[in-house]
Amino acid sequence: MTHKPPNLSYFTSQLWSGNQILVAVLGICSALGVTNRLSVSITMGLSVCFVTGCSSFIVSLLRKVTPDSVRMITQLAVIAVFVTIIDQFLQAYFYSFSKVLSVFVGLIITNCLVMGRAESMARNVEPIPAFLDGLGAGIGYMLVICAVGAIRELFGFGQLLGYQVVPLSWYATAENPNAYENFALMVSPPAAFFIIGLMIGGFKLLQKEEPA
Amino acid sequence: MSPSQPKQPSNVKIILFMVILSFICALVLSSLASILQQPKEIAKELDRSKQMMIAAKILSHEGYFLIQNEQGEYDPAKFVEGGALIPGNKTDIASRDELLQVYKKRIVPYLVNDKGELATFEEEGINEKEYVNEYKKTGYYKLPQKLVYEILPNFEPGGEQKETPNGYVIPVNGFGLWDAIYGYLAVKPDGDTVIGIAWYDQKETPGLGANIADAPWQSLFPGKKIFQESPSGETDFKTAPIGITVVKGKVTEVLGDVPKAKSAVDGMSGATLTGNGVTDAYKDVLSAYRPFFIKIHDEEEGS
Numbered sequence: 001m002t003h004k005p006p007n008l009s010y011f012t013s014q015l016w017s018g019n020q021i022l023v024a025v026l027g028i029c030s031a032l033g034v035t036n037r038l039s040v041s042i043t044m045g046l047s048v049c050f051v052t053g054c055s056s057f058i059v060s061l062l063r064k065v066t067p068d069s070v071r072m073i074t075q076l077a078v079i080a081v082f083v084t085i086i087d088q089f090l091q092a093y094f095y096s097f098s099k100v101l102s103v104f105v106g107l108i109i110t111n112c113l114v115m116g117r118a119e120s121m122a123r124n125v126e127p128i129p130a131f132l133d134g135l136g137a138g139i140g141y142m143l144v145i146c147a148v149g150a151i152r153e154l155f156g157f158g159q160l161l162g163y164q165v166v167p168l169s170w171y172a173t174a175e176n177p178n179a180y181e182n183f184a185l186m187v188s189p190p191a192a193f194f195i196i197g198l199m200i201g202g203f204k205l206l207q208k209e210e211p212a
Numbered sequence: 213m214s215p216s217q218p219k220q221p222s223n224v225k226i227i228l229f230m231v232i233l234s235f236i237c238a239l240v241l242s243s244l245a246s247i248l249q250q251p252k253e254i255a256k257e258l259d260r261s262k263q264m265m266i267a268a269k270i271l272s273h274e275g276y277f278l279i280q281n282e283q284g285e286y287d288p289a290k291f292v293e294g295g296a297l298i299p300g301n302k303t304d305i306a307s308r309d310e311l312l313q314v315y316k317k318r319i320v321p322y323l324v325n326d327k328g329e330l331a332t333f334e335e336e337g338i339n340e341k342e343y344v345n346e347y348k349k350t351g352y353y354k355l356p357q358k359l360v361y362e363i364l365p366n367f368e369p370g371g372e373q374k375e376t377p378n379g380y381v382i383p384v385n386g387f388g389l390w391d392a393i394y395g396y397l398a399v400k401p402d403g404d405t406v407i408g409i410a411w412y413d414q415k416e417t418p419g420l421g422a423n424i425a426d427a428p429w430q431s432l433f434p435g436k437k438i439f440q441e442s443p444s445g446e447t448d449f450k451t452a453p454i455g456i457t458v459v460k461g462k463v464t465e466v467l468g469d470v471p472k473a474k475s476a477v478d479g480m481s482g483a484t485l486t487g488n489g490v491t492d493a494y495k496d497v498l499s500a501y502r503p504f505f506i507k508i509h510d511e512e513e514g515s
Contacts, residue, residue: 033418067226074233081237088244092251095259099425103418 010129014136020113021144022203027113032192041149043097045142047086055079056122056134063123075118083108148195156186261315263412267396268363273427275305296369318364323357328507351385353500386493389485391415403505406436421486432477441471449506455495458487
């Protein structure tokens, strides 16, 4: 590592080599809960991007005046403000999404990856790198949960973003009971557990092959 | 602590910092809340209308309109100017304005008294909006004048709207596991057969009890009877038990083929208490509307 890495590297490292779900295994609770439809995953991902980006920025701005003994409370307060903003905004303009996401939006506050970025990165660097780092962490999170959401929606409902992808003629009918059927396990939260597990495993294998 | 960091500030400074921080946060949030107050209420109101139309089978869960074909099945429909619906397909997702226009044309609120007679809000001199907001929590079924919505049939584009209703929507409320639950139940003009249901406001456990707000479970209701049939196959509307029971498990396994199975639906595993709450809500609310159901049933028989 050079003495002062370029700003952009804060952003890019979060996307792959420092991905919050695949490497740090943070933010798993919501990744299990909201990934049964791709559209919901995207909404959740965007909300988290907004919260991590903005809260990292503010935490970094306040880093010189924040007393060390109350820094966690300060971070939590800043994060909570942004989460409430996004929650109110969803309720006002995207009511159906806010109904589906229900408790999970509020739980972004306790999403470990937001706090993780604030504590380990934002309070040590300038506001702009902190913002890029937070945004990158959010986008990395979003990419993973969207991939999980796409897999679950495709196999669980035969759809993507609500559009039928698996042709209806493939489905089992009374005359042809041995044809294709939706994979019911994919709809339930444990499926996300298996998919994320496999993804982390695959990611580790890929990283091993690359020269360190 | 690293040497580059400043010395720990005094307690006064720390407290001052927290006070200022909390003050700024509170200021941001309260001004946001007051700005978004109106759009939030509009969104809630729109969702309520949507859920009512889902219960009445004017709208599908996916967001396109529905019309009944000659066989009585529901087909996708699309909106034409004036609020009429014509056959369409599943990609014709209804917009906000279309929803509100169709709602205005097809759903009419009425008050029903203890004898089961209907009166409009104007006839009774009651402000509809105030009434609906004020008694949502207590439940309209406890009032001497209860709320009921009439579902008017679809009409030809440009044609006259018929006055004979397609059914009625009853507002239902009760208690789930965690909090109050609010929904709708639509019945056919025979006062007995369910058209559909919806739950528009609930705080049940996501993934378990909250499934009451989802399409797969709600699709168990259409065709169920709210009055329990006697073993002879007749229904005595004056004395029959009323309501829809959410059983623990599958209806076919728990009840088999007894007449009660026609007034029962499968429970959700892991959500027995929500199911009990739903059963109680239907029992309490629908019993209060019994005179109304008897009256519309008799009218339907007579005509």
